[in-house]
Amino acid sequence: xxxxxxxxxxxxxxxxxxxxxxxxxxxxxxxxxxxxxxxxxxxxxxxxxxxxxxxxxxxxxxxxxxxxxxxxxxxxxxxxxxxxxxxxxxxxxxxxxxxxxxxxxxxxxxxxxxxxxxxxxxxxxxxxxxxxxxxxxxxxxxxxxxxxxxxxxxxxxxxxxxxxxxxxxxxxxxxxxxxxxxxxxxxxxxxxxxxxxxxxxxxxxxxxxxxxxxxxxxxxxxxxxxxxxxxxxxxxxxxxxxxxxxxxxxxxxxxxxxxxxxxxxxxxxxxxxxxxxxxxxxxxxxxxxxxxxxxxxxxxxxxxxxxxxxxxxxxxxxxxxxx
Amino acid sequence: xxxxxxxxxxxxxxxxxxxxxxxxxxxxxxxxxxxxxxxxxxxxxxxxxxxxxxxxxxxxxxxxxxxxxxxxxxxxxxxxxxxxxxxxxxxxxxxxxxxxxxxxxxxxxxxxxxxxxxxxxxxxxxxxxxxxxxxxxxxxxxxxxxxxxxxxxxxxxxxxxxxxxxxxxxxxxxxxxxxxxxxxxxxxxxxxxxxxxxxxxxxxxxxxxxxxxxxxxxxxxxxxxxxxxxxxxxxxxxxxxxxxxxxxxxxxxxxxxxxxxxxxxxxxxxxxxxxxxxxxxxxxxxxxxxxxxxxxxxxxxxxxxxxxxxxxxxxxxxxxxxxxxxxxxxxxxxxxxxxxxxxxxxxxxxxxxxxxxxxxxxxxxxxxxxxxxxxxxxxxxxxxxxxxxxxxxxxxxxxxxxxxxxxxxxxxxxxxxxxxxxxxxxxxxxxxxxxxxxxxxxxxxxxxxxxxxxxxxxxxxxxxxxxxxxxxxxxxxxxxxxxxxxxxxxxxxxxxxxxx
Numbered sequence: 001x002x003x004x005x006x007x008x009x010x011x012x013x014x015x016x017x018x019x020x021x022x023x024x025x026x027x028x029x030x031x032x033x034x035x036x037x038x039x040x041x042x043x044x045x046x047x048x049x050x051x052x053x054x055x056x057x058x059x060x061x062x063x064x065x066x067x068x069x070x071x072x073x074x075x076x077x078x079x080x081x082x083x084x085x086x087x088x089x090x091x092x093x094x095x096x097x098x099x100x101x102x103x104x105x106x107x108x109x110x111x112x113x114x115x116x117x118x119x120x121x122x123x124x125x126x127x128x129x130x131x132x133x134x135x136x137x138x139x140x141x142x143x144x145x146x147x148x149x150x151x152x153x154x155x156x157x158x159x160x161x162x163x164x165x166x167x168x169x170x171x172x173x174x175x176x177x178x179x180x181x182x183x184x185x186x187x188x189x190x191x192x193x194x195x196x197x198x199x200x201x202x203x204x205x206x207x208x209x210x211x212x213x214x215x216x217x218x219x220x221x222x223x224x225x226x227x228x229x230x231x232x233x234x235x236x237x238x239x240x241x242x243x244x245x246x247x248x249x250x251x252x253x254x255x256x257x258x259x260x261x262x263x264x265x266x267x268x269x270x271x272x273x274x275x276x277x278x279x280x281x282x283x284x285x286x287x288x289x290x291x292x293x294x295x296x297x298x299x300x301x302x303x304x305x306x307x308x309x310x311x312x313x314x315x316x317x318x319x320x321x322x323x
Numbered sequence: 324x325x326x327x328x329x330x331x332x333x334x335x336x337x338x339x340x341x342x343x344x345x346x347x348x349x350x351x352x353x354x355x356x357x358x359x360x361x362x363x364x365x366x367x368x369x370x371x372x373x374x375x376x377x378x379x380x381x382x383x384x385x386x387x388x389x390x391x392x393x394x395x396x397x398x399x400x401x402x403x404x405x406x407x408x409x410x411x412x413x414x415x416x417x418x419x420x421x422x423x424x425x426x427x428x429x430x431x432x433x434x435x436x437x438x439x440x441x442x443x444x445x446x447x448x449x450x451x452x453x454x455x456x457x458x459x460x461x462x463x464x465x466x467x468x469x470x471x472x473x474x475x476x477x478x479x480x481x482x483x484x485x486x487x488x489x490x491x492x493x494x495x496x497x498x499x500x501x502x503x504x505x506x507x508x509x510x511x512x513x514x515x516x517x518x519x520x521x522x523x524x525x526x527x528x529x530x531x532x533x534x535x536x537x538x539x540x541x542x543x544x545x546x547x548x549x550x551x552x553x554x555x556x557x558x559x560x561x562x563x564x565x566x567x568x569x570x571x572x573x574x575x576x577x578x579x580x581x582x583x584x585x586x587x588x589x590x591x592x593x594x595x596x597x598x599x600x601x602x603x604x605x606x607x608x609x610x611x612x613x614x615x616x617x618x619x620x621x622x623x624x625x626x627x628x629x630x631x632x633x634x635x636x637x638x639x640x641x642x643x644x645x646x647x648x649x650x651x652x653x654x655x656x657x658x659x660x661x662x663x664x665x666x667x668x669x670x671x672x673x674x675x676x677x678x679x680x681x682x683x684x685x686x687x688x689x690x691x692x693x694x695x696x697x698x699x700x701x702x703x704x705x706x707x708x709x710x711x712x713x714x715x716x717x718x719x720x721x722x723x724x725x726x727x728x729x730x731x732x733x734x735x736x737x738x739x740x741x742x743x744x745x746x747x748x749x750x751x752x753x754x755x756x757x758x759x760x761x762x763x764x765x766x767x768x769x770x771x772x773x774x775x776x777x778x779x780x781x782x783x784x785x786x787x788x789x790x791x792x793x794x795x796x797x798x799x800x801x802x803x804x805x806x807x808x809x810x811x812x813x814x815x816x817x818x819x820x821x822x823x
Contacts (some may be wrong), residue, residue, distance in 0.1 A: 021630070113354055195685060195694070199671055202671035202673050205668050206662075206669055207671065209660065209668045211655070212682065264348065
């Protein structure tokens with residue numbers, strides 16, 4: 001295996017491909033040493049996984065969009081609103097069946113993604129302003145509907161999606177994350193849509209010239225991103241036990257950061273699923289480790305921000321190298 | 324007084340792009356105060372030479388003497404500071420700035436505090452300068468409100484305000500009407516009377532005879548000759564522009580098996596671009612489309628395939644009238660295109676060869692919505708092998724291949740599909756000579772397989788080599804159709820393209 005790697009890659013490529021992963025390992029070692037016994041425990045590892053599950057899911061959606069060279073800035077607003085939606089469906093006016101509520105939420109989230117996609121791909125609105133603008137609309141509807149109040153008194157069975165654990169060990173959220181990851185992997189690597197998404201990212205005009213409907217491809221990427229917002233919202237609401245109108249807004253920056261971090265690993269500057277998972281792990285581990293070390297939260301923000309910037313710089317350098 | 328009559332002396336310049344010689348041992352002197360024309364077919368090397376003079380491209384070897392001094396020009400800015408300015412074919416200016424802002428861009432008069440522009444002074448100085456230059460333009464009008472001719476005068480005024488001594492004009496009349504051309508030519512004469520030197524690049528011979536003093540003829544990256552205008556006439560000039568020395572064995576009778584008309588286009592119109600263009604191509608035939616830059620060849624093809632909109636057209640494919648709303652529909656109907664700009668439109672550079680090849684026909688390897696990678700890989704391998712794509716593995720990225728092999732990959736995307744009409748736009752641009760011949764074999768192979776082939780090209784020898792018939796376009800019109808028997812006569816092809 002190592003021999004094969006050595007044959008096909010020179011040293012700099014090895015660093016470019018696995019450097020970020022090595023960086024993560026160093027981070028793990030550092031926390032293990034510094035937190036003497038509190039960091040590297042089975043319990044804490046499961047905690048980290050549970051913490052990153054939602055970020056990973058929403059970042060997987062963002063990965064689809066970012067592979068096409070665009071960014072979905074509506075994810076935080078959308079996930080917050082979808083949390084309110086799923087909660088309200090279950091508790092307002094007597095409430096509907098939980099599974100139906102979950103299904104409706106994912107569909108509505110996909111619909112929001114569809115609107116983003118249509119705006120960007122067909123109307124031609126730049127992705128930054130289009131998704132941010134529509135995100136604001138969603139956020140406004142959310143605020144108008146809730147007046148800023150959380151939705152509480154969720155049915156106990158709803159704990160299934162975030163709070164419960166399989167065999168009392170593996171958090172269900174982690175299982176959902178792995179399922180989403182598997183489905184996304186199949187879409188990206190085994191289906192036409194996945195190929196087209198990568199094609200648009202590599203050379204949009206050449207992909208169009210190959211007879212592929214690039215507008216439809218871009219729109220689908222946004223729909224998938226929207227759907228992961230819905231799934232994340234369900235997981236988050238289940239975990240918190242109630243829906244807050246602004247619960248998921250942090251996911252905007254963090255999902256972009258996870259994908260950027262991930263694009264520095266494995267795939268030579270291109271966003272990719274394994275990288276995104278690693279990106280989410282780095283962000284989650286940072287926050288977990290620093291909390292264990294009792295670092296105050298604003299220092300945590302500074303540290304996370306610096307790591308994100310470092311990743312962006314590294315990734316830009318890789319892209320320039322590729323040219 | 325400068326010691327030499329020549330403002331620019333070019334001595335032994337060579338330039339290669341990735342193994343392809345764009346300029347070979349160029350020697351050229353330009354006399355101060357003259358209007359010096361540079362003529363030649365597309366790809367003769369005119370643009371590359373001008374890019375070297377303006378610092379856009381670096382020369383490999385050789386020297387440029389400016390006023391007798393050896394100079395190294397590294398950027399457009401530096402060229403402008405020295406007094407060499409170019410009016411490019413595609414004018415660049417800020418369209419929502421006023422005329423005055425554009426002319427003084429970067430050198431706006433300021434108030435006492437240097438951050439603030441002195442608007443009053445800006446407009447006043449601009450007005451004065453334009454009067455001095457005898458250019459009549461509304462200084463407060465937005466650049467976007469001007470017509471093309473006035474925009475060009477604005478750009479000329481800008482370079483003159485920067486004290487340019489040499490003004491290079493690249494196809495300055497390409498988008499002007501008849502009267503505007505005359506005004507521009509008159510202005511060029513006025514500039515000469517001010518002692519300015521003009522380098523004039525144009526396909527339009529009558530303009531060259533009207534204003535130029537000296538003509539340099541370029542061909543295949545070399546200077547053929549530099550002559551005073553008095554020693555030349557239309558025929559002589561065209562003879563020198565056309566390549567007669569490269570021996571191409573044109574077999575008049577060739578082993579083509581030409582069948583019925585597959586695709587016919589009638590009355591294709593697009594306002595300002597295409598005027599009543601009609602052509603057809605038959606089964607097993609290679610049709611060439613020749614024209615100079617801006618003749619409308621690529622535009623015609625794009626309109627047929629539904630990439631761009633057109634005003635009207637009757638497109639008949641195998642007896643049925645069709646209309647494509649996007650290129651995907653054209654592909655599904657069996658018309659495929661190998662686009663003009665390979666890097667920009669043809670390849671996914673960071674994607675493996677086999678994924679490039681299969682991109683447009685993934686549905687053939689699908690089962691239950693999933694791609695059967697083994698089948699896909701085998702298909703791609705077979706296609707790549709048919710065209711002898713030289714690579715260590717088809718898992719290699721396309722960006723790592725040579726230009727010729729990249730082009731083979733683009734062609735191989737369609738080679739095993741049900742294609743009726745195969746269109747190739749400038750299929751050998753930027754490909755070195757040896758690889759060109761391979762591409763020609765591939766194209767001939769397509770016709771032998773019974774496809775109708777259209778080759779759009781700016782290179783006459785290329786079309787003479789492979790086509791059964793050539794259509795010539797000029798200024799958005801189809802000007803003539805030339806049969807293989809008449810091919811020997813390169814002049815005829817070029818004459819029709821120039822429109823004389």
